[in-house]
Structure formats: structure tokens, C-alpha cells
Amino acid sequence: SAVISQKPSRDICQRGTSLTIQCQVDSQVTMMFWYRQQPGQSLTLIATANQGSEATYESGFVIDKFPISRPNLTFSTLTVSNMSPEDSSIYLCSVEGRRDTEAFFGQGTRLTVV
Amino acid sequence: DAKTTQPPSMDCAEGRAANLPCNHSTISGNEYVYWYRQIHSQGPQYIIHGLKNNETNEMASLIITEDRKSSTLILPHATLRDTAVYYCIEARGSTLGRLYFGRGTQLTVWP
Numbered sequence: 001s002a003v004i005s006q007k008p009s010r011d012i013c014q015r016g017t018s019l020t021i022q023c024q025v026d027s028q029v030t031m032m033f034w035y036r037q038q039p040g041q042s043l044t045l046i047a048t049a050n051q052g053s054e055a056t057y058e059s060g061f062v063i064d065k066f067p068i069s070r071p072n073l074t075f076s077t078l079t080v081s082n083m084s085p086e087d088s089s090i091y092l093c094s095v096e097g098r099r100d101t102e103a104f105f106g107q108g109t110r111l112t113v114v
Numbered sequence: 115d116a117k118t119t120q121p122p123s124m125d126c127a128e129g130r131a132a133n134l135p136c137n138h139s140t141i142s143g144n145e146y147v148y149w150y151r152q153i154h155s156q157g158p159q160y161i162i163h164g165l166k167n168n169e170t171n172e173m174a175s176l177i178i179t180e181d182r183k184s185s186t187l188i189l190p191h192a193t194l195r196d197t198a199v200y201y202c203i204e205a206r207g208s209t210l211g212r213l214y215f216g217r218g219t220q221l222t223v224w225p
Contacts, residue, residue, distance in 0.1 A: 043213070
């Protein structure tokens with residue numbers, strides 16, 4: 001299994017500001033994934049982050065709003081830019097397991113924008 | 115986009131088997147059926163997956179119909195800790211980390 005640590009676990013931010021969420025994995029992984037879970041909703045894939053290349057964004061998500069960094073094989077960051085209350089969600093990081101049979105998720109970052 | 119259909123909610127008595135259905139009538143030949151669950155305020159947890167054969171592990175059993183258009187997740191002896199949202203997801207082996215979640219089934223296990 002993979003152990004994933006996300007920081008911060010929660011935050012309350014002012015609208016118009018930006019927040020960077022960190023995701024650290026205890027082993028090297030090729031791909032990392034970022035998800036958003038809006039209140040009372042299911043998870044939605046934001047983007048796939050590969051080391052050494054630009055992230056691939058899903059429909060409805062753009063790099064200017066959710067810039068992603070992937071500096072090495074164990075770490076990634078997701079920034080939520082120019083936040084509005086609609087960005088209040090749980091943001092989760094995920095990786096594929098070494099056996100390539102399952103995905104592992106962090107505990108998420110609970111973001112509230114006021 | 116999610117392509118599976120699940121009932122929004124089910125309940126089950128503690129100690130009884132919980133049978134959670136999923137329809138995936140448009141599944142492709144190279145797509146697996148994955149089940150994850152999300153206990154309140156936690157990240158999703160992998161349960162089991164299968165291609166066309168039935169599968170069993172320490173957590174659950176997965177029964178896939180012969181035409182692969184539907185499946186059932188079975189928790190043989192449900193406990194209160196199994197109360198969670200259960201997601202049935204189609205995923206290709208090469209992109210299993212890229213998951214498209216539907217609304218899932220809220221399973222409530224009662225004493």
C-alpha cells in the first residue's frame with residue numbers, strides 16, 4: 001500500500017486569495033491525481049500529474065485556476081487560485097499502487113472560502 | 115463521466131450480508147469493474163475489482179454477470195463500520211488511477 005500525507009488537512013481562506021495543497025507519498029509513483037469533492041457530492045477528477053511534464057486537466061478544469069506542480073516522484077502540489085466560495089470543497093490526492101491494481105487516496109484537504 | 119448506475123441508498127442489519135448492485139451496461143471489453151468505499155470524512159478506500167470472473171478477498175466478494183453488464187458487491191457479514199458510500203467504477207488497467215466516480219450507494223448498517 002501507499003501512505004499519502006496531505007497538508008493542510010483543513011483551512012479557511014478569504015475570497016480572492018490562493019491556497020497551495022501539498023501531497024507527499026511514501027514511495028515513488030509515476031502518476032498522481034487530484035480530485036475535488038464538493039459538499040454532498042461525489043469525487044470529480046481535476047487532473048493527472050506526471051513528473052517531468054505538464055499536468056493533464058479534465059474538462060472543466062484549467063491550469064490558471066488549478067496550477068499543479070510535480071517536482072519529483074513522491075511529491076505534488078495543487079494550488080487553488082483566486083478563490084471564491086464555490087471553491088469550498090475537499091481536495092484529495094491519489095496515486096496508483098505498485099501492483100497497478102488499485103488507487104490510494106489521501107485523507108483530503110477541507111477548504112472553506114469565506 | 116461516470117457510466118455506472120447504482121441505487122442511491124440501501125440499508126442492512128448488522129451481521130447480515132449486504133448486496134450492492136451496479137449496472138454498467140456500456141462497459142468495454144478491456145475495462146475492469148472497481149469498487150471503492152468512502153467512510154464519512156475519509157478518502158476513498160479500494161475494496162475489490164474484477165474483469166469477468168467472480169472475485170473474493172478478505173473484505174468482499176464481487177459477482178459479475180456473464181454479459182458483464184452488471185455486478186454485485188457482497189459484504190458477507192456487515193458491521194456498523196461498513197456504513198459508507200460505495201462506488202462502482204469502470205476503469206481500464208492502464209489508467210486505473212484516473213477514476214470517474216458516480217453518485218454511489220449510501221449503505222447504512224443498523225444494529
